């Protein structure tokens with residue numbers, strides 16, 4: 001059996017790593033398929049650099065360690081690796097399935113967040129109406145509101161009537177379901193206002209704990225999000241995409257209240273500006289090295305970049321930019337002077 005020898009391996013054989021690698025390289029047989037290691041059909045050669053990059057990428061993402069070990073010795077064309085077409089197709093299909101699954105779980109997570117937000121806005125609307133003296137709600141209307149809001153937030157979905165009713169009743173256990181022959185009505189007792197007020201009453205310590213919990217949720221999202229990576233331009237959706245969903249939600253709740261009827265179909269610029277300013281000024285806890293500090297390691301959100309670069313282009317004023325930076329709304333003067341393509 002003809003065994004493969006690689007230049008690099010021979011040169012490295014003086015140290016232990018070299019020996020280890022040489023053993024691996026030698027385990028690759030040029031006459032067998034690198035995917036299934038069989039040799040009973042028509043073998044193809046890898047001819048392009050792209051092929052090497054693609055196979056390596058797919059193997060890495062699929063965590064196919066056996067394959068990765070077989071192709072560790074070097075570029076697939078250089079090590080004269082061979083393959084059967086069906087084996088390559090199988091690998092491609094497996095990889096495609098993996099990507100689809102990843103995409104599906106990402107959009108499921110996104111959908112869950114949107115549904116949670118719309119539902120909170122809906123129950124806030126019901127509570128606000130109760131305070132204003134409305135005690136009966138048509139469930140079909142509530143569902144319609146909820147579906148419209150989901151649609152606004154980018155999720156087109158028909159909501160199951162029964163499940164929706166159960167969800168609302170679970171949230172308002174004191175409400176009663178009545179049927180007027182045509183519609184299902186959600187009815188609250190007149191004493192509900194007092195009960196609601198009572199349930200909202202907290203002492204200072206409880207309030208502080210609630211705020212602390214909210215801040216912790218948002219900070220976790222901030223420090224685990226990818227942020228915006230600036231490449232000398234500001235794409236149309238960059239502001240929206242640079243801000244984590246929980247931060248946008250919290251800022252919107254502060255700016256507009258939570259009522260579903262008071263929401264914009266889109267995130268307002270004011271909300272995005274406030275959220276980006278928070279992001280830009282967010283600092284990690286002292287003494288923890290596993291939480292990233294946005295200023296040193298993470299990319300800045302679009303707004304302070306835009307302000308700094310724009311003011312720099314139009315005024316060249318170091319003093320003005322330093323002032324804006326000090327106020328926490330612009331990147332530093334040093335960053336403004338850098339080539340936009342070489343930002344950290």
Ligand SMILES: [Zn+2]
Pocket residue numbers: 033034035036037038083084087
């Ligand atoms: Zn094969």
